Amino acid sequence: MILSCPCHFGTERTLKFELSRIGAEDITAMDGRVEFSGGEDMLARANICLATAQRVQILMGRFRAVTFDELFEGVKALPLENFITVKDRFPVTGHSINSALHSVPACQSIIKKAAVVRLGKVFGVNSFEETGALCRIGFNIMKDEVSIYLDTTGDSLHKRGYRKNSNAAPISECLAAGIADLAGVRRESHIADPMCGSGTLLIEAAYKAKNIAPGLRRGFAAQGWKSIDEGVWKAERMRARELIIRDSGFEARGYDIDPDCIRLTLENARLAGVADCIIAERAPLNKFVNRDGETVITNPPYGERMLEVKQAEEIYALCGKVFKADKEHPLSLISPHEKFEEIFGKKAFRKRKLYNGMIKCSLYSY
Numbered sequence: 455m456i457l458s459c460p461c462h463f464g465t466e467r468t469l470k471f472e473l474s475r476i477g478a479e480d481i482t483a484m485d486g487r488v489e490f491s492g493g494e495d496m497l498a499r500a501n502i503c504l505a506t507a508q509r510v511q512i513l514m515g516r517f518r519a520v521t522f523d524e525l526f527e528g529v530k531a532l533p534l535e536n537f538i539t540v541k542d543r544f545p546v547t548g549h550s551i552n553s554a555l556h557s558v559p560a561c562q563s564i565i566k567k568a569a570v571v572r573l574g575k576v577f578g579v580n581s582f583e584e585t586g587a588l589c590r591i592g593f594n595i596m597k598d599e600v601s602i603y604l605d606t607t608g609d610s611l612h613k614r615g616y617r618k619n620s621n622a623a624p625i626s627e628c629l630a631a632g633i634a635d636l637a638g639v640r641r642e643s644h645i646a647d648p649m650c651g652s653g654t655l656l657i658e659a660a661y662k663a664k665n666i667a668p669g670l671r672r673g674f675a676a677q678g679w680k681s682i683d684e685g686v687w688k689a690e691r692m693r694a695r696e697l698i699i700r701d702s703g704f705e706a707r708g709y710d711i712d713p714d715c716i717r718l719t720l721e722n723a724r725l726a727g728v729a730d731c732i733i734a735e736r737a738p739l740n741k742f743v744n745r746d747g748e749t750v751i752t753n754p755p756y757g758e759r760m761l762e763v764k765q766a767e768e769i770y771a772l773c774g775k776v777f778k779a780d781k782e783h784p785l786s787l788i789s790p791h792e793k794f795e796e797i798f799g800k801k802a803f804r805k806r807k808l809y810n811g812m813i814k815c816s817l818y819s820y
């Protein structure tokens with residue numbers, strides 16, 4: 455099978471590395487997506503273990519289409535019955551960019567019709583109840599090239615099952631995991647986030663340091679599929695549990711000016727099973743002490759309206775005073791502000807482009 459994972463733009467290399475660590479083969483990265491080959495065990499392992507992937511999809515086929523007829527015939531030729539049974543739900547969702555077939559609702563409806571015709575013929579039925587397992591069909595049309603996927607994940611993988619609550623501007627768990635990796639978090643790391651919000655960076659860094667598979671606390675759509683043996687999921691969960699590093703020296707401290715954020719961080723760390731290595735206390739940034747050998751990883755407020763941009767800039771200037779930002783005091787900070795380095799007062803050792811949803815950001819590493 456060819457498996458395919460969308461990810462945040464800028465985290466493809468991290469995802470590629472994660473995939474090679476879990477034993478995936480033929481790994482190819484493209485913009486916002488990484489593809490690889492593997493069987494059922496790899497499909498389950500990818501869902502359970504990957505931290506930066508947003509979902510795991512099976513690539514059913516790729517073909518060119520500039521007319522609805524070509525789209526219909528292309529989909530009708532795919533062996534959907536290998537995974538979708540007569541009772542399953544198979545909604546269709548997707549995107550189209552720079553293509554002749556630009557109407558997403560029209561493409562959705564053609565793909566659905568083609569799937570109904572194909573499956574109806576295979577199963578000898580005229581209609582479908584769609585009351586069974588969820589086998590969502592995804593499509594991506596890019597410059598007239600159509601990719602058809604079956605989603606194995608269900609709710610996006612950023613939903614680890616630990617963040618029941620968040621503050622107003624939480625970072626995605628997948629992006630936070632990518633930042634923890636790029637910041638060089640290891641099993642013995644000590645880290646701090648002085649603007650921790652709901653604690654996502656601290657928790658994802660703890661998962662990385664302790665090699666805790668982020669999907670261990672949740673289920674996946676393909677667990678309900680008849681085509682995948684239940685034992686595969688059990689074996690992969692057991693494998694992931696065995697790989698947890700239980701004696702890591704990792705420690706994290708989080709601070710925030712807002713007491714509700716501290717309550718959230720502590721609650722989320724408890725739900726994530728990493729409360730033993732994370733402390734969090736209410737404190738303003740100007741009281742932060744940058745300890746030797748500790749890595750600061752942080753996501754300050756962005757500020758979107760005029761007044762808020764000014765407040766964000768004041769925080770960046772304060773960061774420049776509080777963070778030593780050198781070899782002994784590594785810093786990784788994500789911001790969308792084009793003039794961050796100027797306001798902070800120091801040029802980053804490395805600047806990487808990352809997308810936080812639709813917001814173009816940079817990860818500044820010192």
Ligand SMILES: C[S@@+](CC[C@H](N)C(=O)[O-])C[C@H]1O[C@@H](n2cnc3c(N)ncnc32)[C@H](O)[C@@H]1O
Binds near residue numbers: 624650654709
């Ligand atoms: C973008 S949010 C961080 C979100 C966090 N990464 C998460 O995933 O939930 C920025 C945080 O900075 C905090 N903050 C703003 N000004 C601060 C200051 N002067 N000192 C400490 N924290 C501050 C806010 O309360 C907010 O929680």
